[in-house]
């Protein structure tokens with residue numbers, strides 16, 4: 367079946383309006399051509415009409431067919447000369463150690479590793495026009511399913527009227543750009559100022575895979591809630607700067623302030639320390655590999671490891687984990703992550719914080735979650751299952767996701783957060799929308 371795509375297809379906001387759940391599970395994606403990048407929306411073969419008519423070989427990266435696997439489907443739309451054919455294919459998500467079968471496909475860990483961190487979307491000057499055209503068409507088809515949170519901003523705030531917005535933000539790739547050196551993933555001062563102001567209006571939390579103290583060092587805002595180690599290490603002020611009293615176990619922080627504190631995997635700490643030092647030792651010989659101790663999670667970075675060494679690296683990690691059946695191996699953006707196999711994730715952490723803020727089962731709250739990685743999908747899923755929720759994926763390429771809306775990159779996240787601040791500052795009743803990036807008041 368041939369579906370067609372046009373860049374200006376109308377935004378479909380039904381799923382957000384109805385607050386329903388996207389049925390598709392997060393898929394493991396596999397791109398067969400590197401020009402389109404890994405992790406893109408799949409199950410589709412995408413062919414540039416111009417290239418096809420020009421008689422170029424479909425096997426040529428810029429002109430050819432790109433086949434990817436996904437469990438999502440795209441909707442038909444009008445065309446501007448690029449056609450997309452889509453076949454829906456169920457895919458597996460890696461759960462434990464070792465390869466896993468997916469209705470006839472054997473998905474290896476290397477496939478999984480490849481799928482997560484796509485090359486960035488380059489400008490038309492940096493790559494062949496056909497490749498650029500294909501990517502643009504694929505992205506705009508994907509936007510039909512996951513509209514931009516900026517162009518949908520007025521709908522979001524319309525939905526938020528008379529509700530309390532609570533904001534949850536992932537760190538890497540959401541508030542800071544993805545960089546090679548994890549120690550240099552700095553947040554800009556402008557972003558910090560925006561998040562600081564945001565927290566004066568809405569309870570705001572950072573939900574990160576990093577160790578909590580590390581992400582705090584980057585963000586440096588004491589008024590926020592922090593859930594480090596993928597939600598397994600939660601701490602924040604007993605009273606939010608936007609005026610909310612927070613329930614939960616209280617302790618004093620280093621400065622003697624009352625804080626809420628929750629660590630559902632605390633008994634795993636000695637094991638995580640041990641595994642971290644073993645992984646440091648065993649991966650030492652893999653050039654470019656780097657192990658990061660994230661307290662209740664150990665992260666093995668392979669961003670700087672040559673692809674031909676990935677299989678060896680994952681095998682080393684799997685061999686270590688054979689001795690630790692209580693730990694799970696997952697993957698994110700050029701990282702393998704070792705985590706306690708407890709039923710806790712970013713979604714559970716969001717739920718915990720919402721309950722602590724007094725919003726258990728409340729229809730008066732609109733949680734907004736913005737994240738870029740696979741682990742954020744657990745939070746998207748939670749929000750989609752709630753009465754109201756606004757889930758936003760940060761991605762500049764099509765990706766299989768449960769998020770309803772999307773933003774391309776951290777600069778768009780900042781713009782979105784800034785708009786929320788202005789909407790609240792000026793008063794929802796005075797707000798008369800955004801046009802061409804300018805705000806209007808009644």
Ligand SMILES: O=P(O)(O)OC[C@H]1O[C@H](O[C@H]2O[C@H](CO)[C@@H](O)[C@H](O)[C@H]2O)[C@H](O)[C@@H](O)[C@@H]1O
Nearest residue numbers: 537538544545546548551574575665699700701
């Ligand atoms: O949940 P997050 O806050 O997004 O944390 C997930 C991982 O983020 C970091 O790694 C990612 O960002 C690095 C810096 O840009 C990049 O080099 C790496 O490839 C990305 O995966 C962090 O270093 C990890 O520990 C987190 O687990």
